[in-house]
Amino acid sequence: MHIVIIGAGLVGTQLSRHLIQEKHNVSLIESNQERARYASNRLDCLVIHDEGNSLAALEEAGIAKAQALICTTDSDEINMIICGLAASRYPNLLKIARVRNDDYVRLNRSGERILGIDHFVHPDVEASRSVLNAIEHGAMGEVLAFPNTPYELGSIDIAGGSAFDGLKLMEFRSLINGESLVTLVDRNGKSILPGGTTVLARGDRVHVLAKEADLSGIFELAGQSKQNLRKIGIVGGGRVGTLIAEGLLNQGQAAEQNRKIKKGWSIFSFVKSLIPKSVRKVTIIEQDYGLCKDLAARFPEALILNEDISDESFVAEDRIYNLDLIVTATEHQELNIITAAYLKSRGVHRAIALVSGAGYGTIARQLGVDVVIPMKSVVVDSILSHLMGGGVKGVHRIGDGSIGIIEIEIGPNTPLADKPITSFRLSAGGLIMLVNREKAAFIPKGDYVFKKEDRVILIAKDGSEKEIEKFFGTFL
Numbered sequence: 054m055h056i057v058i059i060g061a062g063l064v065g066t067q068l069s070r071h072l073i074q075e076k077h078n079v080s081l082i083e084s085n086q087e088r089a090r091y092a093s094n095r096l097d098c099l100v101i102h103d104e105g106n107s108l109a110a111l112e113e114a115g116i117a118k119a120q121a122l123i124c125t126t127d128s129d130e131i132n133m134i135i136c137g138l139a140a141s142r143y144p145n146l147l148k149i150a151r152v153r154n155d156d157y158v159r160l161n162r163s164g165e166r167i168l169g170i171d172h173f174v175h176p177d178v179e180a181s182r183s184v185l186n187a188i189e190h191g192a193m194g195e196v197l198a199f200p201n202t203p204y205e206l207g208s209i210d211i212a213g214g215s216a217f218d219g220l221k222l223m224e225f226r227s228l229i230n231g232e233s234l235v236t237l238v239d240r241n242g243k244s245i246l247p248g249g250t251t252v253l254a255r256g257d258r259v260h261v262l263a264k265e266a267d268l269s270g271i272f273e274l275a276g277q278s279k280q281n282l283r284k285i286g287i288v289g290g291g292r293v294g295t296l297i298a299e300g301l302l303n304q305g306q307a308a309e310q311n312r313k314i315k316k317g318w319s320i321f322s323f324v325k326s327l328i329p330k331s332v333r334k335v336t337i338i339e340q341d342y343g344l345c346k347d348l349a350a351r352f353p354e355a356l357i358l359n360e361d362i363s364d365e366s367f368v369a370e371d372r373i374y375n376l377d378l379i380v381t382a383t384e385h386q387e388l389n390i391i392t393a394a395y396l397k398s399r400g401v402h403r404a405i406a407l408v409s410g411a412g413y414g415t416i417a418r419q420l421g422v423d424v425v426i427p428m429k430s431v432v433v434d435s436i437l438s439h440l441m442g443g444g445v446k447g448v449h450r451i452g453d454g455s456i457g458i459i460e461i462e463i464g465p466n467t468p469l470a471d472k473p474i475t476s477f478r479l480s481a482g483g484l485i486m487l488v489n490r491e492k493a494a495f496i497p498k499g500d501y502v503f504k505k506e507d508r509v510i511l512i513a514k515d516g517s518e519k520e521i522e523k524f525f526g527t528f529l
Contacts, residue, residue, distance in 0.1 A: 054078065055119040056440075059105035059135055060126035061085075061092040063409055063429040064151065068123065068436060069096050071450075075518040080114035105135045121147040121440055125432075129154045133168050140169025147171055149439050151432065153292065172439040179431045181296035184380060184405055187424040188285070188301070191269065192378055192403040193277040195424055197449060197458070199510060202494035203264045204487055206236065206458070208451065210418070212276025213255035223249035228274060232496050233263040236486055236512050237456055242415065244456045246482040246514070258418070260451055262486050262496065280402040283333055286376040288362045288392055289383035290339030290348045293407065297380060298352055301335050336376070338362050362392050378403040386413055394420035444525060446508065455515045458486070461525050463507040469524045474501040479520050483513035 054077045058065050061083035069079050069092070079098040082105045083089040089102035103110035105126060116122065122139050124132035132150040139146055149172045157173060183195075190196045195208040211217045216228055222235055238245045239258035245251070253259060261271055269279055285301060287294045335355040339345050345359040360367045362383075367373070379396045381389035386408040393404035398421065405424040406417050414425040430450065437448040444467065447460040463470055469477060474485055474497055488497050489508040503509070513521060 054121070055080070055115055056121045056123065057082070057111065057114045057116050057119045059083075059122070059124040059132070061088045061100070062125065062127065064432050064436075065123075065125040066092055066096065067410065067429055068125065068433045069098060071433065071437070071515065073097055074515050076516075078115075080119075082110050082114055106131060106138060108138065111135075111139060116143060116146070119143075119146060121149070123436060123440070124148075124150045125436075126151075129157060133157070133170065136170045137168030144169065147440070149174060149436055151176065151436075153177060174432055174435045174439070176428055176432045177292040177296060179435050180293050180382075180407060180426055180428045181300065183426045183431055184293075184297050184382070184407075184424075185300040187405055187426075188282060188378065188380075190265075191272070191279055192282060192405055192424050193269070193272040193279070195426075196268070197451070198265075199460070199487060199489075199494075201492070202487065202489050203266070204262055204494055204496075205265050205268055206260055206262050206451075206486075207268045207272060208258060208260050209272055209275040209277065211253055211255055211257045211259060215255075215276030216274040217253045217259070217276075218255050220253045221249070222247055222251045222253070225253075229263070229267065229271060231264050231267040233261055233267065233271065234486060234496050236260050236262055236484060237451060244451075246456075246484065246512070280377060282377045282403060284336070284376050285333055285378045285380065286336045286338060286373065286401075288338045288379065288381045288389070290337050290341070290344050290357075291382070291384065294337060294339070294380075294382040295348070295351070297382060298335055298337060298348075298355060301333050302352060302354060363388065368396070374400045376401050378405070380405045380407075382407050390417045390420065390422065393417070393422045397421050397423075450515075456512060457515060457517075458510060458512050459521070460508060460510045463503055463505055463509065464526065465505055467503070467505075467524075467526050469503040470505055472503055474499065474503070476503075477511075477524055479513055479517050481514040481517050481520075483511060483517060483521075486510045486512055 056072055056077055057080045058069055059082050061081055069081050072079050081092055081098055082101045082103055084104050086102055089100055093100040101110050101113055116139060124135050126132055129152040136148040136150050148170045150170050151174045186196055186198055197206040225235055235247055237260040238247045263271055287297055337348055337355055338358045338360055340361040342359050345357050349357045379393055379401050381393045383389055389406040393406040397404040404422045406422045407426045407428055408414055410427050410429045414427045417425045434449050441448060444462040444464050446462055449458045485497050487510040488495055
């Protein structure tokens with residue numbers, strides 16, 4: 054497949070690297086000379102130093118023979134204009150634009166196609182959804198929920214002396230009452246697809262598939278004690294922080310009622326709403342005075358502090374240390390990491406930090422941050438989910454970024470239809486984790502047979518896409 058990407062920032066380069074590894078033909082256009090040179094030196098693809106809205110640059114990138122155009126610049130309007138320009142000449146081209154404007158997303162979700170754009174990806178919504186999901190599960194680790202199933206994938210750090218420290222995987226199920234499956238182990242910066250003889254150890258990060266009701270018990274067996282998160286602090290009152298506050302204060306319903314009013318409309322209807330199990334007290338810390346006034350009017354039930362989180366005298370106040378959870382959601386990832394790690398070391402029970410990419414996530418976890426949300430990776434996953442058409446319903450990467458989770462619907466012409474699970478084998482390793490059949494979800498056993506309309510969720514290493522296509526048919 055030939056794909057043209059506009060913008061060689063973190064999202065554009067990360068997306069390009071993944072697609073190149075999957076043997077797709079990628080052309081990358083970047084207007085900034087330094088970024089273009091950086092991408093050209095590190096990516097095995099055509100990199101063009103030019104404006105993305107230049108027809109000549111698009112033609113040089115091979116837009117005429119491309120199957121998809123993905124615009125990832127920092128400007129909503131430029132992304133949309135480029136898509137519209139391409140749509141006027143190539144209407145059958147798949148067009149994906151990264152945007153931050155709420156109104157554009159609202160129109161797209163209501164079924165209106167703007168400038169021929171097929172899909173919008175909203176970074177703030179994707180990041181907020183990830184944060185809220187983690188909070189709902191006690192912020193003990195990252196949790197990936199699978200829609201319409203009771204199963205979730207929890208990423209858990211094993212503490213020394215816990216029940217999992219020194220445990221052989223073949224003995225894992227003896228400790229767990231419900232169905233569960235260890236799908237991946239992160240060890241010393243590498244992701245391992247484990248076998249029955251794999252021995253878990255202190256410092257390992259394991260990704261466990263289990264029912265939601267059983268997951269908290271598994272976290273506790275790994276040494277993660279459960280905390281009641283009632284007092285929650287949010288550092289940064291920008292777009293992501295505001296969406297998180299809406300979720301915590303359960304304002305999704307009110308926002309939906311106001312969606313006909315342009316100023317009152319909120320994209321929160323696209324973010325999973327939390328129903329508080331107990332009354333939550335939310336504190337928002339923001340150093341911009343004007344923004345604080347807006348936040349105070351919008352969230353009268355929250356405590357709004359017009360303070361600089363890096364001010365030592367402010368951080369020393371007891372009302373910060375007494376928080377159950379801190380979420381650092383400023384635009385500065387280094388500040389997010391340092392603040393989350395420091396406050397946790399001073400008594401805050403749980404910490405969530407937003408970072409730009411997966412690399413910083415590893416650093417943050419080593420410093421004691423419980424949950425790390427790599428915003429660029431979340432956006433790339435969302436783009437890939439839209440990009441991979443056919444029977445693919447979702448894509449999510451875990452571990453060091455080299456492992457992918459893919460949800461696929463079995464169609465009538467799928468090569469694996471009516472064949473046993475033993476027919477599915479990948480040379481680099483892979484696993485069918487979960488099957489959703491006629492509203493019933495289960496972890497498949499050795500006697501499982503693929504059936505039409507089954508939704509299967511599999512885990513595989515990057516570079517396995519061509520092999521997976523042989524089993525499930527063409528994706529793109």
